[in-house]
Amino acid sequence: MSEFLQFVFSGLTVGAVYALVALGFTIIYNASSVVNFAQGEFVMLGGMATVFIFDAGVPIWGAAALAILLTATIGILLNKLAIEPARGASVVNLIIITIGASIFLRGLAQIVFDKQIHRFPAFSGDTPFNIAGATLLPQSIWVLFGAAAVFIGLYAFFTRTLMGKAVLATANNRLAARLVGINTNFIMALSFALSAAVGATAGVLVTPITLTSYDIGVMLALKGFAAAMLGGMGNPFGALVGGLLIGLIEATTAGYLSSDYKDAAAFIVILLTLFVMPQGLFGQKSMERV
Amino acid sequence: MKLKQVVKTTTLAAAVSAMTALATPALAEVLIGSTLAITGRASFLGDPEAKTLAMLVDEINAAGGINGEPVRLIQYDDGGDPNKARTFATRLVEDDEVVAVIGGSTTGTTMAMVPIFEEAEVPFISLAGAVAIIDPVKKWVFKTPHTDRMACEKIFTDMQANGISKIGMISGTGGFGKSMRGQCMDVAGDFDIEIVADETYGPSDSDMTPQLTNIKNTDGIQAVVNPGFGQGPAIVTRNYRQLGIDLPLYQSHGVASKSFIELAGDAAEGVRLPAAALLVANNLAEDDPQKPVVMKYIEDYQTATGEPVSTFGGHAYDAFKMLAAAMETAGTTTDSAAIRYALENTSGFIGTAGVVNMSPDDHLGLDLSAFKMLEIRDGDWTIIE
């Protein structure tokens, strides 16, 4: 029993990170139908920038806030310089553009930062809690609550605020949104900023546990994308569930079956799910007009 | 500050390369090639290796070059991709026409390039770990780092001395971890060691508690070995302490840099690993022949780059110095056959990895005595033995 609990703790911690990356995908996808493959780089930038600002002598909270702000700015620039000029381009074009952006950001990070692996201290120390024979790091609790807070915050933003509703309106029908007076360009910029900030927050929360370096983004984008698709693209709740599920599948496969094939297990589950539910777990059925 | 430095170095580099380009036809130059994993997953190997080579070339040119001829280093970044490495190897041989090549940060890239250098008859010194590179011996291929097999033997010797016979392994699935896992399984029997738990983790995994929980729950286990490099071993070490496992933990020579201790933090206390003398330069005896060599390299590297040394950069140091020495012994910077012959007959060369004595059937030239068994105590390396 205690080992099962240990696998669950491990799966939830890792899964929460996937969920945050998947949420980042969802925000941008909803506002612009773009799948942003540079999403993993936002996580990397959040962690790496915090490391370097922290090393320069800024307290950890200030460093984290600055790093998130910096990443959000980069998100806005990405939208302004690469996505906006390509409006109306095909889906595949946009995918290649964001892949190009991720290569670009990685290349920049290895020059501005470095190619070493980094870490900063955990927020509340490294002494694990002992729960029914399993151990949980205080930082894991930070990650879990951080992910929950981000999710609830986003939910409230989209359903309770006028600005949030404007984003949803833009996502539904760009032209109609503009007709009722919504500044859709601003909404796009806002979505990229928000998505980048969510990614950077994940980077800040998780770096004390998983460490960071300039090239961690590739794998995270892959897993986050898979999580978003498993949950159903465009559905924030689906992103959350998809991320946690993949984390749990990986951890229990590594624990009970074979650590060699834990990534394989996650992808097999995704494939089987999509065969049965082609829109993912919580995705909406889309209609094609002729 | 950082950006300014970048701009400055690039301008400088551009100016220097423009000047060398202009100067090329006038001078006889020694062309040395290298292709390393300067970026990508193995970049923490390739990065210090590339910086070391660049530093040594500047140093040797300031001192008048090799046999009076200036050295020019042609350096490519293969990103750890074997197909790219092979392309750059071909470019070095057929387009740049270099006289010798240093490189191959990983075993995969090295093995992909070997046939090129064998066919073109160009001396090649690899910086990668696996024993397969030099066993069987290939005429034109040498290597400087200790083999993974030696690391296993060193670890198992220490275990045997401490009465350990049942162990668990948790290995990275990257080339390094996978190869070392195989070697350890191979030699375990010679040391009466039984591997009772065998777990793995992927190169970009971020939590290994499930695998370690399984190892913890295996009956009769007395110690754990973790072959791997990169962030993996640091996470394994932290997870190990998180789960409260109090068995001895052995890491490999793949983590032999100060940054491992920083990343693993307090969890690194008590971890043992085999490593070269480079890491414990200060603790070496005054009359140790390696001491002046490694002390100078450490100081030079830290002045040149502002970063702490790792044994990986040391592999490049040994390769370059050995090559330069071979060219001096052979009295030629162009005759590759003579340079190869001199390399093969390297004897008593003192490098960062140990004392090298090569022969026609040994293109590594290091023995187990070159490895020191270290333990991490109070956030620093300590020699035990």
Place this chain on the structure above:
Amino acid sequence: MLTRIPPRVRALLILSILILIAPMLFPSSFYYRIGTLIFINSIAVIGLVILIGYAGQISLGHAGFSGIGAYACALAPTHLGLPPFLSLILGAVISGLLAWFVGRPILRLKGHYLAVATLGLGMLISMVLNNEAQFTGGPDGMMVASLGLTKGLEGLFDVNLKTSVVWYWFAGVMVLLGAWIALNLYNSPTGRVLRSVHDSEIAAKTVGADVARYKLVAFVISAVYASIAGSMLALFNRFITPDIASFLHSVELVTMTVLGGAGSVLGGIAGATLLTALPQALTVFHEYEHVMLGLIMMLVMIFMRDGLLPTLRKTLTRRAIA
């Protein structure tokens, strides 16, 4: 005059001339290797032109099929005693069968869902290659038997040949063959249905086309192309690692296809040429190499939406008319 030749013959003619005259511009024999790599990548990309450009389906897992082709050539000669050339065919058959088998359920998915499913398929293949080290040598890779082209020719004509030169011509012929098949497919009834699927799946279905079957045909053909390219890379390098089946290689192949112009075979080949040769040119930027690569990818996709070749062609015709 040139306009009176049918477009597909013209395309093949242009391609043959380029393959023939390129070596005259090679400063050293190293460029034969680059040429060969361009041709090998082009073969995989032509397959993707059929899948992406003709049928409008995306795949982020085609490197997996290249992996199957490559390891068929690495394993079959030692384990089954097959000669390398038959191993290449065996790899293509296995890839085709696998694509046919998984294609039906996978191709029911659309857009990004299709992307993630193919990505998963590619990941699974690459994981098997990485993990089953007792067969595949694991991440450190394994040696591959020689196709024996150079030896055979040397024996026939009693000359001394360079492997990369021989391979340049061999791969060049293979590209022409691959392009010829793809160009013929474009104008065949199958090709016409595929293109109508690209424009609107529902419209195609309404007029009575068995959409699922045609999509499957495109998927299987493209898998075979990718597999043959993988086999050729293995036989050319005579060494192979699981990197060939990696996600990044899949992305690279799609990028080549789209960058050059997914709609046309020549466009795909232009993309393969650009992305294969570019890293060699970018070495002058040293540490800025990746920054430049990312920047070029973004700029091409922003300012040349149809891809490199179609945009160039449009500009040229416009200028010709003006």
